[in-house]
Amino acid sequence: MRPFFQYGLPQYGVEPFDPFYANEIHQKRSGPFFNYKLVLRNVTEAGWTDSQVTNFRSEFPKNQIKVTQIFPDKRLNGYYEIDGTFLGQKVKNSGAWDLKLFDYSQTLTVSRKPQKDLDGEYMRRPPIKVKCNIQTCKKLELHIGNLAGGRTIVENMLDWIINTAWQPGFVIMAPLINDLVGTAFSDIFNKDFQYFPFESIFHE
Secondary structure (H helix, E strand, C coil): CCCCHCCCCCHCECCCCCEEEEEEEEEEEECCCEEEEEEEEEEEEEEECCCEEEEEEHHHHHEEEEEEEEEEEEEEEEEEEEEECCCCEEEEEEEEEEEEEEEEEEEEEEEEECCCCCCCCCCCCCCCEEEEEEEEEEEEEECCCCCCCCCHHHHHHHHHHHHHHHHHHHHHHHHHHHHHHHHHHHHHHHHHHCCCCCHHHCCC
C-alpha cells in the first residue's frame, strides 16, 4: 500500500501525504532550566513511500492500531518561531530549519475513543488521536537558521556541535519530535479518515 502514501485515495477523500504539509504546529514546554513556546510553520515531511512497516497490531475493542515503520531517509523542513527562556537567558528567534533522519524507526498509535452524545448513543465520528514514539535513529542532521541572531561564526559553531554530538542531544529532541509528529498526524488523519467508509471496505 506504500504507493498510496504518494498518490492518496482521491475516490475516498484521502489526500497524498508523502510529502505531507502542515500549516502550523504548536508546542509549549517548561522545565527546571527552560520554558518556551514553539511554532513551526509550513512544515513538510517526506520519506513515507520508502518506509518499511515492520509491525502492525490492531485492537478493535480499544479502537486502536499500532504501526511501526523504518524510514531509510526521512526529511522535514519549514520555519520556526520560538519565544522562551533557556538557562536564564531570554530567547526570541525565528528562521528556517531542516531535519534529516537516517535509518529512523517510529511507532504510531492511532486511536479513536468512543464518545456518547446527549441521547446516550455512540457518536459515529469521534476525533482521531495519533501518538508517536521514536524507536531508533542511526544518524541525524539538523540545521537551524538564525540560531544566534545572525552571528555567523557562532551559528556555524553551534551547527557543528549539534551535528557532531547529536546523540546526547537526541534524548532531549526525541520528545519534541514525538509531539510534533503526533500533532501533525492527528490533524492529517482527522482530515483524511474522519469520514473514510471503513464499514464498506472492511467486513467482520
